Amino acid sequence: MTYSAFSVFLSVLVATGAAAIDFEVVDTPHDGGGSLTLRWEPVARSAVAESVISLGLFRTDGSGEPRGKRADLAFGDSTFFDERLTNGQRYTYEIEAVFPSTITVLARAEGTPSLQWFRTDRIAVFFGVVLFTGLLLWFTYHARSGRQMFIRRIAGLEAVDEAIGRATEMGKPIMYIPGISSMEDVATIASVQILAQVAKKAGEYGTRLMVPNRDPIVMAVAQEIVKESYNQIGRPDLYIQDDIYYVTYSQFGYAAAVSGIMLRERPAANFLLGMFYAESLILSETGNTTGAIQIAGTDSDAQLPFFITSCDYTLIGEELYAASVYLSREPMLLGSLKAQDFAKAAVLALILIGTLLSIAGDTQFAGAFR
Amino acid sequence: MHLSPEPGVWLAAILTLAGFSFLWKDNPMFKVMEHMLVGVSAGYYLVQYAYSAIFKKLYVPLVKQGNLLFAGCAVLGLMAFARLFPKRSWLSRYPVAFYVAAGAGYSVPSTIQARVIKQMQVTMINVFDQGSLGAGVSSFLLFVGVITVLLYFFFSAEHRGPLGAASKIGIVTLMIGFGASFGYTVMSRITLLIGRFQFLLGDWLGFL
Missing domain, CATH: 2.60.40.10 (Immunoglobulins)
Known part of the structure; x- marks a missing residue:
């Protein structure tokens, strides 16, 4: 931090009787x-x-x-x-x-104004990133070396096979909605990773997969992911580019169009995974009325209540991030999930220490987390 | 009753009713409204992005101001169109990779600051020194809520024994939060509905 200014106290005061100020x-x-x-x-x-x-x-x-x-x-x-x-x-x-x-x-x-290269008030963030990166590298290394790592059961994900199987038996398509946010959103990144696993399973059963998109870049990524997934299971013939399509950038235009598609195509399973806003209830409620099995997930705490009330299974917050790991068991992702867990453990420990110190009268420790 | 003479109001009212008709079932009126909304919005955003992104953020700095740094951005942008040519479609992966990586890298520090560090700071307080009993209880509940919700999102161990009990408190805390959020949001949606009815009954039909 550079303070390049100085204070001048002026005592120019005249007959008005005005007082000088700092x-x-x-x-x-x-x-x-x-x-x-x-x-x-x-x-x-x-x-x-x-x-x-x-x-x-x-x-x-x-x-x-x-x-x-x-x-x-x-x-x-x-x-x-x-x-x-x-x-x-x-x-x-x-x-x-x-x-x-x-x-x-x-x-x-x-x-005199000047720029600062480093935000020294955010030193806690720096240490947080370093700690997390260290954990990430450590666990990824161990996951790649073949070490078994446990992940607890996540109810919503157990139902993925059931949902795809149901769609196959009914001869109806699966609809996958990757949210309405852009590709830099963490929830969207998690969603397209789950899409890869869903596409593989849908491909194995030969079930049609539809992915309507609001963001053109998400659409491009979704197309690549589905194509790659079909290639990996040896069924490139299943890939239909027109099934992973762009609708419109308008939030409610998208909601209206997808609702209409749900009623006309009658997908047997709907996946609503990613970042959602006010359209969440419109989409999930419409899907509910068509009788589709619905698996939803988002990290938007304002939209989670709507999914919980209108979907069969809901992935809450971080469960969405864990979903792709759970489904794929890929070492790289597994290491990342383990790193997240240990980072949470570290946060928990720091909160406990900070609270105990605050009760003891020491607020300096808590003050470092600005 | 004084019906509005304005064609725009009539159009908006008919489209509003077409939207509401979805509550009955999918029907031609809803389909017309849906296709109009998608078509008009697609056209609107095309023009808006062509102006705000291509003209203002690329053409002006690159051509008018001569900032050659933007030439790299233009190349990246053009590479995205390689998707249209199957043999060169692999080129489109580079701008997407850049976009995702830059976005993720940019959001990590701000997410850690806003969602982790700040949350930690407000949790680490002396619950016995909050000025009043109510504030103390509130701080204590916040502390218990944060700890148990964190434990609920711990995936490396089965939720059994003490961890199971803590995570149960965590999920109850989450559900209480979701319930409150649900009620709050429903109220705001009701306000929007009232707004639509005010438009139909007031601006259109002239009852209000």
């Missing part, structure tokens, strides 16, 4: 530069003079630009963030009180 301009800490933070002690009207009309903040810089007003200040204000500044340039600020016949400078201070 005023400082500091570089806004932990930012990418271009910003200064101005702080002063709140000014009461009575402390300046009853006849004061208003307070104003003015700025001058060294670039030759004329002095300009930055803001009207209210009595009681104590901070101001000035943004879109040039790094390395010195700026001078003045707080002025306007009287009926005169203007008085209450305080003046200077500061």
Whole structure:
């Protein structure tokens, strides 16, 4: 953290009887530069003079630009963030009180904005990432070396085979909805990994798989994944690109279209796995009315209640991330799940230690987690 | 009763009723509404993205401002279209890989900060020093909830014995949270429904 500013206390006070105030301009800490933070002690009207009309903040810089007003200040204000500044340039600020016949400078201070390469206030995040990466590498190494790793039963995933088998017996398709978020969303990444396993199983049974998409990039990934899955089980002939299709980017346009498709195609099994928003209940309720077996999962806590009430099985939060590991047992993913579990254990231990220390009166430990 | 003379209001009202008709069953009116919504929205987003992404975020910085860094972005973007040519479709995997990796890398620190570190900080408090009995009990429940929910999401051990008991408390805590969230969201949806009825009865039919 670099504080390149200094405070100037000004005692220019004239016949108005106005009092000087402490005023400082500091570089806004932990930012990418271009910003200064101005702080002063709140000014009461009575402390300046009853006849004061208003307070104003003015700025001058060294670039030759004329002095300009930055803001009207209210009595009681104590901070101001000035943004879109040039790094390395010195700026001078003045707080002025306007009287009926005169203007008085209450305080003046200077500061220089600069960028910080590292956010030292986020050191806990850094250690968190390092710890997790270490665990990830360790467990992946052990999983690859053939060590057996236990994962507890996840009820919703036991039903995947049942759902696909039911669709096969009924001669109806399976609908897989990968959520409506984009590809950088963790839930979408987890969803397309599960899609690979569902596609393999659907391919083994020769059951048609439909994947309507809201995001074009998710659609491209889903097409690649389904194609690859069919190739892996030796059934590339099953791949129909038109079954993994784009609908529209509009949230409710997508919901309306998929609801309509559910009623017309009557899929026997619906998978709603990924990130969902307000359309979650529309989709799951429509699927419910068609009598399809429904397996849903999301990490959106606002949408989980809707899935729980209208679907047969729901993967709650992190169960969605664990699902692809559970279904595939792939060493790389298994190592990642184990790393997550041990990271959770570490978080648990830190919370217990922090709480005990807080009860004992030491708040420094908890304060480090900002 | 004063029927609206505006064609736009009539169209919106008919489409609203077409949407509601889905509650009865799939029917031609709903199909028309559905296809209009999908078609209009697809066209709208095509124009919007062509302007906000291709023009504002690529053409302006690359051509007008001469920032050559954006040429790399343009190449990556064009590679995505390789999907249209089966023999070169493998090229489209690179922009997707870049997009997913950049997105995941970008979201990791912010997710750890917002969902892990912050949660830890607010949990590590002295429950005996919260000012009032109510606040103390609330903090204690928060602490128990966080610990037991964390234990519920522990996949490396069977949920039996003490772990099973703790995870049961965890799932009950989650369900209480979901129940509250469900009620809250349903209320907000009812507000939307009221808004639609106000439009139908007021703006369209003039009853209100």
